[in-house]
Amino acid sequence: xxKSLESGVWSRESDSxxxxxxxxxYMNKDQQLDLYYFMLLTRSLEDRLESLLKQGKIKGGLFCSxxxxxxxxxxxxxxxxxxGDILSxxxxxxxxxxxxxALPREVFASYLARAASPNRGRDQNxxxxxxxxxxxxxxxxxxxxxxxxxxxxxxxxxQGKKTVGMVYIGDGATSTGMFHEAANxxxxxxxxxxxxxxxxxxxxxxxxxxxxxxENLADRAKAYGMPSEIVDGNDAIAVYESARRAVTRAREGGxxxxxxxxxxxxxxxxxxxxxxxxxxxxxxxxxxRDPIDNFRRHLIDDQIASSKEIEAVDAKVEARLDEDQQWxxxxxxxxxxxxxxxxxxxxxxxxxxxxxx
Amino acid sequence: MPPITLLEAIRQGIWEEMERxxxxxxxxxxxxxxxxxxxLTEGFIEKFGAERVIDTPISESAIVxxxxxxxxxxxxxxxxxxxxxxxxxxxxxxxxxAAKSRYRQGVGIPIVVRGxxxxxxxxxxxxxxxxxxxxxxxxxxxxxxxxxxxxAKGLIKAAIRDDDPVLFFEHKLLYRNPKIKQxxxxxxxxxxxxxxxxxxEGRDITVVTxxxxxxxxxxxxxxxxxEGIEMEVIxxxxxxxxxxxxxxxxVKKTSKVIILHEATRTGGMAGELTAxxxxxxxxxxxxxVMRVTAIDTPVPYAPPLEEYFLPQVDDVLKAARSLARY
Numbered sequence: 001x002x003k004s005l006e007s008g009v010w011s012r013e014s015d016s017x018x019x020x021x022x023x024x025x026y027m028n029k030d031q032q033l034d035l036y037y038f039m040l041l042t043r044s045l046e047d048r049l050e051s052l053l054k055q056g057k058i059k060g061g062l063f064c065s066x067x068x069x070x071x072x073x074x075x076x077x078x079x080x081x082x083x084g085d086i087l088s089x090x091x092x093x094x095x096x097x098x099x100x101x102a103l104p105r106e107v108f109a110s111y112l113a114r115a116a117s118p119n120r121g122r123d124q125n126x127x128x129x130x131x132x133x134x135x136x137x138x139x140x141x142x143x144x145x146x147x148x149x150x151x152x153x154x155x156x157x158x159q160g161k162k163t164v165g166m167v168y169i170g171d172g173a174t175s176t177g178m179f180h181e182a183a184n185x186x187x188x189x190x191x192x193x194x195x196x197x198x199x200x201x202x203x204x205x206x207x208x209x210x211x212x213x214x215e216n217l218a219d220r221a222k223a224y225g226m227p228s229e230i231v232d233g234n235d236a237i238a239v240y241e242s243a244r245r246a247v248t249r250a251r252e253g254g255x256x257x258x259x260x261x262x263x264x265x266x267x268x269x270x271x272x273x274x275x276x277x278x279x280x281x282x283x284x285x286x287x288x289r290d291p292i293d294n295f296r297r298h299l300i301d302d303q304i305a306s307s308k309e310i311e312a313v314d315a316k317v318e319a320r321l322d323e324d325q326q327w328x329x330x331x332x333x334x335x336x337x338x339x340x341x342x343x344x345x346x347x348x349x350x351x352x353x354x355x356x357x
Numbered sequence: 358m359p360p361i362t363l364l365e366a367i368r369q370g371i372w373e374e375m376e377r378x379x380x381x382x383x384x385x386x387x388x389x390x391x392x393x394x395x396x397l398t399e400g401f402i403e404k405f406g407a408e409r410v411i412d413t414p415i416s417e418s419a420i421v422x423x424x425x426x427x428x429x430x431x432x433x434x435x436x437x438x439x440x441x442x443x444x445x446x447x448x449x450x451x452x453x454x455a456a457k458s459r460y461r462q463g464v465g466i467p468i469v470v471r472g473x474x475x476x477x478x479x480x481x482x483x484x485x486x487x488x489x490x491x492x493x494x495x496x497x498x499x500x501x502x503x504x505x506x507x508x509a510k511g512l513i514k515a516a517i518r519d520d521d522p523v524l525f526f527e528h529k530l531l532y533r534n535p536k537i538k539q540x541x542x543x544x545x546x547x548x549x550x551x552x553x554x555x556x557x558e559g560r561d562i563t564v565v566t567x568x569x570x571x572x573x574x575x576x577x578x579x580x581x582x583x584e585g586i587e588m589e590v591i592x593x594x595x596x597x598x599x600x601x602x603x604x605x606x607x608v609k610k611t612s613k614v615i616i617l618h619e620a621t622r623t624g625g626m627a628g629e630l631t632a633x634x635x636x637x638x639x640x641x642x643x644x645x646v647m648r649v650t651a652i653d654t655p656v657p658y659a660p661p662l663e664e665y666f667l668p669q670v671d672d673v674l675k676a677a678r679s680l681a682r683y
Contacts, residue, residue, distance in 0.1 A: 122461050129462040131429065137462060141449050147422020148454060154423055155430035158382070158408060178449070181416035185423060188414055342460045343496045344598070345520035 010199075010262045017216065017230045019242050027237060032304050033313055035077060035236045039069040039292050040317050042095035045104050048325055049111055053271050057329075058111045060124040065092035067234070067266035068200060070291035072096040072168075074239030075196045075259070078247045079134070079166060085247070086134040086152055087166040088145040092198065092265070094126050096168070101133040102126075104321055108328030121334040143169065143176030146195065150182055153191045164250045166194045166243070172203020174220055175211050183258070187224040192250035194243060195258045198233065200265040205277045221258035233261030234291040264289075360538035363531045366506035367471075368397050370513035371435055373545065375405055378433060381517055384411035384420055385437030394439045395473060395532060417446035424468040425455050433517055438472030441526055442486045455522040456497030469516045471525035474502070475569055475619055476651075476667055478529055481658035487568070487620035487651075489596050492524060493629060499550060500596040502526040504571040506539040508594055511548030519550060526596075528569040528619075537572070553600035555607070559587035562677050563607040565630055566617040567593040570668065574617055577673035586681050596626060604630065605638050612643040613680045617673060622650040644683030647676045 012018060027035075046064045053062045065072060072095035079085035079100070089096040094107065107126055109117035118128045119137075127137035136152070138145050149167040156163035173179055174197060186193045197217040201208055214220065221228035227249075231242040239261055246257035264286035268275040275283075299305045361369070375381045382405075383398055389412035392399030402410040413420050417438065424434035438444050444451070447470075455466045476485035492498050499521050503509035509527070516523040531537060556571055557578050564574045571592045578588040589607055593599050608614050614634060616627035627648040634646050649668050657663050 119461055119463075127461065129464055131464070136429070139453055139457075141453055144418075144422065144450055144454055147419050147450060148426040148429070150419065151423035151426020151428070151432075151434070152430055153426075155427035155432045158427075158432065159430070178418045178422065181414070181419035182422055184414055185416055185419035189411075342463065344499070345459065345465055 012232050015230060015262070017218070019229045019231050019238070027240070029304055031077075032237070032299060033309070035073055035240070036292075036295055036299060036310070037313050037317065038073040038077075038095050038098050039236060039295065040314065041098055041104065041320065042069045042073065043292060044317050044321055045094065045107060048321060049107075050271065052112065059113060060111075062111065062271040063091040063125060063269070064267045064271070065094055067286060067291065068092050068198060068263045069095050070236035070295070071196065071198055071233040071239055071261040071263050073099055074236035075166060075194075075243040075261070076100060077240050078243035079164065080247070081134060083251065084134065084156065084161055084163040085166070086131070086136065086163060088136040088138055088149050088168065089126070090138055090142070090168045090170060090198070091125055092170075092200075093168050097126060097128070097135045100135045102128060102130070102135060103324065105324035105327050108325050109331055112328055112331075113333060114328060114331035115334040115338065116331040120338060142173035143178035143182070146182035147178050147185070149193060150186050150189070150191055153193050154189060157192065162251050164192045164194065164247050166196060166247075168196045168198060170203060171197065171199045171201070171208045171217055172206065172211055174217055183220070183224045183226065183256075186256040187226045190253070190255040192253075193256040194246040194250055195256060196243070197258055197260045198263060199260050200263050201282075202265060202278065204269040204273070216260055218258055218260035226256050226258050228258040228260065230260045230262065233263030234289045234294065236291060236295055358540065358543060360540050361506050362533050362535070362538055363503070363506045363509045363527070364395065364397055364533055366510035366539075366541060367513050367527060368399075369541075370510040371398070371517070372401070372404075374433075374514055374517045375401070375409065377545075380431060381433040381435065382409040382411065383435045383437065384413050384424065386413055386415055386439045388412060388437050393437060395529070398437070417443050418450055421447040421450045421455070421468070421470060424470070425450060425458075425466050428466045428468045429458075429464055433467055435469045435471060435517060438470060440480075440484045441472040441474040441488050442483050444470065444472065444488055444524070445491065448491070451498065451522070452492070452495045456495045459521070460497060465520045466522050467520050468522050469513070469525050470522070471513070471527060473529035473532065474526040475528040475530055476656050476663060477569065479658060479660060479663060480656070482655040485656035485663075487526070487618070489526065490620055490625045493597060493626060497522070498597060499523045500526065501550060501594065502528065502568045502596060503594060504528070504531065504568055504592050505537060507541050508548050508554070510541050511546050512550065512594065514545075515547040515550050518547065523550070526568065530569045548594065551595050551598055551600060553594055553603035554592045555603070556590040556592045557588065559589035559611065561587045561611055561613065562680055563589045563591060563611045563614045564617050564673065565591045565593060565604055565607075565614065567596060568619060570617050570619050573668060573670055574673060576670045577677065580670065580674060581677055586677060588677060599630070601633060601637070604634065608634055608638045609641045612641050613683065614642075615647045615649055615673065615676050615680065617649045617668060619651055619667060621653050622648060623653050625650060644680050647680055649673050649676050
């Protein structure tokens with residue numbers, strides 16, 4: 001058994017399979033500030049959601065991506081909207097959706113269960129889909145969307161497009177049947193799909209060592225004849241670089257890639273979970289590897305941007321969130337009878353079961 | 358054209374839809390080079406190519422998952438379950454993804470998941486089931502089961518053109534049954550989803566049924582005619598959403614009703630139909646709504662066991678005679 005998985009501590013220095021980034025110097029300033037913006041937007045948005053939860057305004061669960069922002073943002077940033085690229089995030093990949101153009105107001109309205117939310121109060125979380133902007137919401141049985149994303153890129157290929165799909169899966173959900181079926185299907189069909197495996201040490205409370213006997217998630221890819229990479233999931237540029245390689249390969253007909261991003265979930269599974277099963281020293285270790293703090297440090301230390309420029313991004317995030325939160329909180333709840341309809345396309349079948357009484 | 362079998366009718370229906378609409382494609386286990394376990398897609402790969410006739414791994418979840426994703430992107434996939442029993446392997450993606458997508462996220466999933474159902478061929482517990490009750494409790498799915506070649510061709514076309522996910526059940530006992538061969542029109546036609554057919558008119562007792570049991574009901578109706586009992590036979594054709602109007606109209610006429618199906622009894626279509634009849638036509642009933650169904654066991658293999666399991670003409674006669682006394 002891998003020591004790092006047992007302990008929950010993975011170190012970049014000791015991992016021989018790690019892909020190290022080489023584009024740190026080549027990503028231009030605007031791109032790097034973009035990464036910073038989307039990571040910070042994600043974290044600040046989730047901070048606000050947590051406050052809303054404490055105020056009792058969010059009725060359902062709240063799932064945060066704290067600590068995993070770099071994986072979501074860096075990977076999605078490698079996609080190209082000009083080709084109609086499309087992704088399906090997990091609940092901890094809000095940043096990926098933001099990169100594709102999802103708006104904080106949509107997330108606020110969704111969690112607050114407002115009529116104006118993208119799913120009109122009918123679903124929670126960030127289960128939000130917009131095919132035009134290029135994101136497909138997940139569903140709670142994880143693994144399912146890997147199979148669905150196969151079809152998305154299969155269709156695009158049949159339609160003569162060069163679209164690449166990206167789908168996210170946690171270490172836990174790589175144990176599902178659908179994951180194995182879909183990864184194999186993608187490989188057999190040589191589909192233009194990039195699978196981002198988020199190795200965040202725990203699936204709810206169960207450590208990765210109880211999910212699998214292999215050392216790395218990426219080892220799963222061998223079984224499907226699929227190339228894989230391991231990347232520091234807390235380094236947005238490293239993730240971007242790895243994803244860009246995979247996206248290019250997929251677009252050129254090279255088939256699917258599995259990218260394992262080593263990261264850590266700094267909160268419990270959901271807001272109710274105090275994460276008592278995670279040793280304090282593990283949390284401390286990963287706190288020192290915080291993807292946003294470290295990125296900010298990199299921007300300054302490597303003289304990519306000035307403190308003033310970074311502060312301007314911080315202010316932009318806050319202004320955006322102020323406006324969107326205010327908007328969402330002013331929206332009404334749906335009317336009770338909005339529960340009816342849209343079960344079927346044809347009007348005749350609307351509210352099929354409710355009509356019978 | 359000579360009369361055709363039910364299997365040939367479905368084959369023609371899919372073939373014509375693929376000729377008509379380039380977004381229609383088929384995928385499943387052995388559907389390509391081999392032409393399908395029942396040879397329903399024989400010749401398809403030669404005509405339409407491997408890109409539109411996809412041989413897949415043995416992965417029902419991945420098959421239906423891919424169908425869902427492709428449908429979201431504007432395609433019209435037709436996924437085959439080699440035997441409909443195996444649809445249980447993709448229960449999650451059907452019930453949680455396909456069925457809920459329009460309601461949750463405003464994105465329709467126009468897929469057809471089709472395959473052979475039903476017993477009577479000594480297929481045992483895993484090649485004989487009728488699975489409609491598994492899905493009856495899932496709003497968002499449609500379910501269709503034709504009993505005639507004409508309906509099969511018209512309904513498979515309607516299912517492919519439908520904007521919602523349609524589960525299409527094909528009773529394997531009817532696939533090549535020469536007795537039910539039919540002429541079908543040369544020109545394009547559909548049979549609308551959601552409409553029942555009256556197979557035989559009668560004023561005394563209504564039998565509501567579908568699939569291969571339509572023929573069991575017809576045989577029973579003939580026998581009862583000799584006893585002076587007129588039985589009306591309604592073929593639902595669509596199981597979800599079923600044709601309430603046709604059922605209620607018939608019940609109002611006869612005041613006595615038997616629900617006949619080959620699936621097992623508890624929690625089945627018959628229970629749901631009974632409830633609807635109670636709610637909407639109680640005043641018209643002269644007797645209890647009766648169920649004639651398979652017994653509540655897995656489908657057994659040995660011929661005497663399977664015969665005991667399946668509803669027989671005699672079971673319908675017994676129910677009809679007891680109902681006639683009210």
